[in-house]
Amino acid sequence: MLLIHCPYCEEILPELEFTYAGEAHIARPADPSAMSDGEWRDYLFIRSNVRGPHYERWRHAHGCGRFFNAVRDTVTDRFLTTYKAGEPRPDLSSIKETAE
């Protein structure tokens, strides 16, 4: 079972308290009617599906109930960091150093 740090509760808790909510930092289109079918496809269906550090959203469903973001290595399933929603995407090289 994954152990996940909730950046709001400041606690490391078991995965069962959380729900996964897909890739992070995918912005809703600002002008939907101007988008082509190809752009809609990219927004709705195309995900990076990274083999390695992956930016993703989680929700602390059985805790504070809030969404937050995480960087997790999809090969080892190890969390490199978690951060609050709305914060900028952390730089990979710096979090890798801290994680190590």
Next chain:
Amino acid sequence: MTHFSALSLLKNALTGHRSWTPQWPESQPKAEYDVVIVGAGGHGLGAAYYLAKEHGITNVAVIDKGWLGGGNTGRNTTIIRSNYLYDESARLYDHALDLWDGLSQELNYNVMYSKRGVMMLAHNVHDVQSFQRHIHANRLNGVDNRWLTAQEAQAFCPPLNISPRARYPVMGAALQKRAGTARHDAVAWGYARAAASRGVDIIQNCPVTAIRRGSDGRVTGVETAKGFIRAKKVAVSAAGNTTVVMDSAGVRLPLESFPLQALVSEPVKPIFPCVVMSNTVHAYISQSDKGELVIGSGTDQYTSYSQRGGLPLIEHTVAAICEIFPIFNRMRMLRKWGGVVDVTPDRSAIVGKTPVPGLYVNCGWGTGGFKATPGAAHTLAWTVAKDDPHPANAPFTLERFTTGRLIDEAAAAAVAH
């Protein structure tokens, strides 16, 4: 290639089984192939076989980063069925089922296809309505599927608990009698042996690191751990790792990779006559010919390439199995493992051409690729050979995610399948 028969078995038995020969050679890559297939699972090996047999294309290599059949082909729960809702799926999966029928004879290799029947349990009113809708849709498509009452379901599968006080009451079941199981390893080995005997090179332990394209955009070959291999056409059939390979060709696919877990019990005497699936509580179970109960669970919630998955899912699945089949309460589990499955947004596969000339893809089979093995292989080979899809895989294009013509089995089943 040694032809397997009662006579060859007897002859080798008399000589102490010392003169069996390897079933396929240890191939090293040539400089150039007509077709390179990335991924030596059942789908990729089968495609190589059909390319050689039906289209006369024998200058083919199947390349895998590990050993053949070591990915999802060797990790699934070996269930074969075709009771899908939509017309497109019914055609493709029933095409596969037709090929399963004669596969052992065709390959001269016993894939142990056993039509023991797949029974899907309905636990609530929604299940009943949804399964009956499936049954009617299947009947219109000429696909075998019928409704059983709870009593009939128990008669078909005696260990089933149909007590009205059960935690998961059984309100009926949908039964596809033509469905069943097959020996997954034998499918990979049978295709590998038949393909190799027709001149196909099977190159194992050789990761493909990138797909190369020429200045005109066409595929020129693949970069591998054993150097660059030129190829006129490349077909990628790499399951959970498909996007990693396809990204290098500049083709982005609507796929995410999730862990899917399964487990087996200690082997016991024959007790379980069929396959039972319960989508609502997310467990499925059958008994292998070796005697192990083979149990499958759902996908983990997060994407991962770890081939592991979390224990909570196993716990949930086994708890459900114990409720539905109380007789298995004290059964000991031997092993659990995970595979990485490539899931599309509509839970239907993508088999066909890509925007890159000479590059083809077979992916997105998600949690249900084994049953489709001969069908996927056959239609992929057809598509590669003719540069045009077979009628059965024609709707399963990559373009459907742009045009919106989805084949939405996700909404139809509401679970992994």
